[in-house]
Amino acid sequence: MDPSVVLFSFLFFAMLASWRLSHQRLVSEMIATGVVFRRAWLSYAFASAFSVLTGVGSMPVLVGVTLTAWPFLLGTHGLLRMAERASRRRRNKRKALVVGGGEIARRVISVLAAHGEYGLEVVGAVDEDAKFAASELGTTVLGGISDLPELVRATGAEVVLVTYSSGDEKTMVGTLRDTIAEGASVWIVPRLFELGWRGQNGDHIWGVPVMHLKSPAQYRPQWAFKRFFDLVFTGVSLLVLSPLLLLIGGAIYLDLGRPILHRQRRITRGGHPFEMLKFRTMHVTDGHVEASEWVADGGRVTRLGGFLRRTSLDELPQLFNVLRGEMSLVGPRPERPHFVNVFSNLYPQYEARHRLPAGLTGWAQIHGLRGDTSIEERAAFDNYYIENWSLSKDMRIVLRTLVGWARRSETRNQS
DSSP, X not given: OOHHHHHHHXXXXXXXXXXXXXXXXXXXXXXXXXXXXXXXXXXXXXXXHHHHXXXXXXXXXXXXXXXXXXXXXXXXXXXXXXXXXXXXHHSOOEEEEEEOOSHHHHHXXXXXXXXXXXXXXXXXXXXXXXXXXXXXXXXXXXXXXXXXXXXXXXXXXXXXXXXXXXXOHHHHHHHHHHHHHTTOEEEEOOTTGGGOOOOTTEEEETTEEEEEOOOOGGGSTTHHHHHHHHHHHHHHHHHHHHHHHHHHHHXXXXXXXXXXXXXXXXXXXXXXXXXXXXXXXXXXXXXXXXXXXXXXXXXXXXXXXXXXXXXXXXXXXXXHXXXXXXXXXXXXXXXXXXXXXXXXXXXXXXXXXXXXXXXXXXXXXXXXXXXXXXXXXXXXXXXXXXXXOOHHHHHXXXXXXXXXXXXXXHHHHHO
C-alpha cells in the first residue's frame, strides 16, 4: 500500500466525514456504520485514482480497487443488514417520547406499537393541548413542551419524535436544544410532508417521513479535527507573521508607548469570560467607559490605530487566544459582558450563539455583518453556523475571510 495514497485517502475521508458523518439512522445504527465504512473505501478509491493521474500510483492498484469495490460494498451492506435484524431481535426496545397530541402523533404511536422492527417503545407524549384523550392517543400525556428535557431524564427516553404540536414554536426551539443536550436523539415530522419531502438526514416511520436533528457540534466525531485545524493553522500563521507582529508592536510602542496589547473582557462558549487580545489603537480611557462604549471615540484613535483597524491587523494577537484554547479560528465573534446582557434581553436567540467557542472570524462576518451592523441578523447567522457546523464549512469561512481581506486591501491601495 502506497503511504502517500493512504494519507490522501485519510484526508479525503475526513472531508467526507465532516460532510455527513453525523447522520444517524432511526432504525439501524449498524447501517449508519456501513455508510462510514463505504466512505472510507470510496476515499481510498479516489486517492488511488488521483495518484494514477499524478503519476505517483500504479494502474493495477486502481483497477483492482475498481473491480472489487461494488461486490465488496454490496456484500458488506447485506451482511450489516442481517446483523442489524439479528441484533434487534435480541436487544431491548429503546424508550421514546412523542411531542404532539394530534392525528400525526396518534398515527406514529400506533405504528410503533404495531411494528416492533423499529425497536421503539413509546413511554408517553408531550403537548400543551392534546386533541385526543390518552385512550385515543395510545399513550399518556406526561406534560407540556417545557417539561420535555426533565421528562427525558425521568423516563430514560433515548428518542424524541416531534409531530405537529399546539406548543409555541419559539419555545420549542430552545426546549429541543436542551433535549439534545440531554443525549436524546430527536426526530421531527416535517410539516406538509404529504406534498412530498426528501431530506438529507431523513428516514421514515411506516410512510411518515422524519428528519433527524443533528447532535451538537462538540459531540460529533469530527469536532476533534476543529481543534487540530485551529492549532496547525494558528501555529503556522504565527511563524509566518512573526516579523509583521514585531513590526506592528514596535510601531505602537513609538506611537503610544506601553502597553502594546489591549486586553478586553469578552464572553465565549457557555457565557465564560476571557481576556481578548488586540493591538492597541487608541489612547487609554476609563475602563467603565470602554466596557459600555459601542462605537469607539474617533478622537482617541491614532493615525496608526486607524490604519490597523481598517486593515483588521489589530485583530492578529487573537491568534494567541486561539492557541490557548480561549477562542477558535471560526465561531461567533465575542462581545463584551455589558452588551451580552443588553442584547440577550432584546433578542431571544442571542444567548444561543454562546453554544460554541468564540471565533476570530465567522459566518456572519463573511456575509458583511461586522462592526456596527444588525445584532439580530448577526445572531441569526451565528446560530445558523452552529446548527450546521462542519469542518469543511470552517475551512471555507477561513478561505473567504482571507480572500475578502485581500480584496479590501487591493481596493484601498487602488483608491
